[in-house]
Amino acid sequence: MKALKMCEVTARYRGADRDSLSRVSFEIEKGEMVLLLGARGAGKSTLCMLANGLIPHAIPCTLEGSIETFGRDISSLPVAEHSTKVGIVFQEPENQLFCMSVEEEVAFGPENLAVDREEISERVEWALEIVGLKGYNDRPPSSLSGGQKQRLAIAASLSMRPEMLVLDEPAYALDPIGRLELYSLLTDLKRRHGLTVLIAGRDAEEAATCVDRVALMSAGRMVRTGTPAEILAAPEPLRSIGVPPLQVSELIEALGKKAKRFEYGAITVDALAGQIGEALGEAGTDR
Ligand SMILES: Nc1ncnc2c1ncn2[C@@H]1O[C@H](COP(=O)(O)OP(=O)(O)OP(=O)(O)O)[C@@H](O)[C@H]1O
Ligand SMILES: [Mg+2]
Incomplete structure (x- = not known):
């Protein structure tokens, strides 16, 4: 089954005078880990937010074409179910963290879904263990390092038990060690927990060796998709669309x-x- 299936999707933000995505067709298999690669303004965030339902549910956008997540057309998928199935993590984890403690942060999503207390505690422990923050329950999120904050944002998403995780430039604010830890966590989520993972980024340096496939975007269009070697080996095609080789x-x-x-x-x-x-x-x- 496809985790995501976009067919000829054109998207234009309300009030904008041009399309941000133009006839994008793109699929992700369940359990696949894909890098969405493109320069500034290529349309990566727009595609990420469409995958999780923030567009059009929270951010108004005119859409053409069809989008399915896990076999369901998004127009027939209730908002809460869509955002639970497909979690999203942004580049600045600070903007996603607003609770007083690590534990509250991770419990917040399932509490809103009215999950019972015992199960919430189980999910919190499970998610913190996966991201390497076991025992940090009472710490204020503000006391964590950048990499730990990013992993907390991932745990907060995992506690909703999503089937797919979308990360929009998750490595942007991290140092090299933080980046390596992040990619090793994402690989683990895919291999051990069967999660489908979509990572958006402006370069492929760390992701190249851990993703199954790379999707190259430029100016709102899907240029090409293929294995990391097919897309990344030659430098010139990347350079020509503003992506560093x-x-x-x-x-x-x-x-x-x-x-x-x-x-x-x-x-x-x-x-x-x-x-x-x-x-x-x-x-x-x-x-
Ligand atoms: N809310 C909005 N209203 C109008 N236009 C927007 C909005 N958000 C993005 N755009 C435009 O849509 C296009 C794609 O933007 P998007 O943010 O998806 O690109 P991106 O690949 O994520 O870029 P970056 O690497 O800078 O994050 C850009 O031309 C951008 O200016
Ligand atoms: Mg973006």
């Missing part, structure tokens, strides 16, 4: 100018090290 591709590009043996294809340091090793006549040796 992977550092590995830039290194291959620089090496290629000196020696013709290097070709795009490697998207990880290990794969590139293999190519360099072969070029040096040291094939088979470990890094």
Whole structure:
């Protein structure tokens, strides 16, 4: 079953003089982890908010085309059910955290759904354990680091037991360690908990090695979707739409100018090290 199925979707915000999405067709399989990649203004946030129902339920937008989440057309899906099925986490976790303690924050969603007390406690413990914040129950969210706040925002979403999690530039405000922790958490959510994950970002550096598929957007259009290697290996098509290429591709590009043996294809340091090793006549040796 498809977690998300958009067919020829055109979206225009109320009062805007042009479309923010133009005839976008895009699908995500249940259990898939997808990177939605595009430059500033490409339409990533618009697509994310459509996936979770914030558009059009909270943010008015004129829509054409059809959108289904888990087999249901969004026009026939009650708002509360839609936002429960598809959770969303934004780039600045501060804007999503407003309770006095970590525990209250995670309990807030299920409390609003009138889940019973015992189950709420279970969900809070479960979600905090998954995101690595077990034992932080009484801490004020303001006392957490940026990465911990981001993981708390994820826990607050997980406690609603969503089937899909949409993260809009979740790594934006994080340092390199925070980013690695975030991507390892997201990989875990997909592998161990079967969650469908959509991550929007302006670069693919950390996500490249953990997502199943990359969807490339530019100026409100879906340019191409494919495996990370298919979409990310060559730097020029990314550059041409304002997306920074992977550092590995830039290194291959620089090496290629000196020696013709290097070709795009490697998207990880290990794969590139293999190519360099072969070029040096040291094939088979470990890094
Ligand atoms: N509320 C709004 N009203 C009118 N136009 C909007 C609104 N929000 C976004 N837009 C426009 O829609 C287009 C797509 O915006 P969107 O925020 O989806 O892009 P994005 O890829 O998320 O960009 P960024 O990387 O800057 O977050 C842009 O041209 C933007 O100016
Ligand atoms: Mg955005």
